Amino acid sequence: MMAIPFPLRSGHPMTDWPRLIRDTPDFPSPGVLFKDIMPVLADAEAFAAAIDALAAPWRDARLDAVLAIESRGFLLGAPLAQALGVGLVPLRKPGKLPGAVVEQRYALEYGEDRLQMQAGILPAGARVLLVDDVLATGGTLLAARTLAQRLGLDVVGAGVLLEIVALAGRARWGTDLPLRAACMV
Ligand SMILES: O=P(O)(O)OC[C@H]1O[C@H](OP(=O)(O)OP(=O)(O)O)[C@H](O)[C@@H]1O
Numbered sequence: 689m690m691a692i693p694f695p696l697r698s699g700h701p702m703t704d705w706p707r708l709i710r711d712t713p714d715f716p717s718p719g720v721l722f723k724d725i726m727p728v729l730a731d732a733e734a735f736a737a738a739i740d741a742l743a744a745p746w747r748d749a750r751l752d753a754v755l756a757i758e759s760r761g762f763l764l765g766a767p768l769a770q771a772l773g774v775g776l777v778p779l780r781k782p783g784k785l786p787g788a789v790v791e792q793r794y795a796l797e798y799g800e801d802r803l804q805m806q807a808g809i810l811p812a813g814a815r816v817l818l819v820d821d822v823l824a825t826g827g828t829l830l831a832a833r834t835l836a837q838r839l840g841l842d843v844v845g846a847g848v849l850l851e852i853v854a855l856a857g858r859a860r861w862g863t864d865l866p867l868r869a870a871c872m873v
């Protein structure tokens with residue numbers, strides 16, 4: 689049988705969960721150093737600590753909902769919404785959501801894509817937090833923010849598990865709304 693590469697219950701102290709993020713060079717395309725968060729989710733304590741770290745800045749933010757970005761953002765958005773006691777709304781890739789949708793096109797570190805959100809799923813003025821796993825160039829998060837604002841939502845800020853500082857996504861996000869990263873590389 690294959691050896692398990694890391695403990696499934698690591699017992700890691702809260703601050704150590706970022707050590708489980710693994711680098712994969714040249715994925716999904718040459719020249720990209722891919723930061724793989726899956727080992728964090730596979731470890732019970734690390735996953736719980738990561739969600740705690742994501743939730744901490746927003747506990748008093750009087751949020752109505754978390755807006756989670758497909759697909760790795762869903763894995764964090766659902767437990768985060770539960771931790772904060774608010775609803776969850778998915779921002780999805782095209783063709784997945786029924787009914788009327790609003791769409792935003794964007795570029796990310798390794799390609800182009802589109803995000804859609806259901807029109808009318810939240811009332812205008814609802815206070816929302818955007819969540820994703822990784823901030824790289826910032827294209828995805830910025831598109832999510834534009835989409836939410838086009839629907840009249842009050843974007844309170846954004847939370848990511850990992851910020852890749854060298855790719856300067858924070859500069860694109862700007863300084864008018866808070867962007868909190870649970871860890872940075
Ligand atoms: O800051 P950016 O340069 O925009 O990159 C960040 C985005 O890239 C990844 O998404 P991807 O489209 O690969 O989708 P996935 O979550 O479905 O893997 C990641 O989950 C972020 O959403």
Ligand SMILES: Nc1ncnc2[nH]cnc12
Nearest residue numbers: 721722723724797822824
């Ligand atoms: N380098 C990277 N690692 C993981 N997810 C990403 N999304 C965009 N760039 C990424």
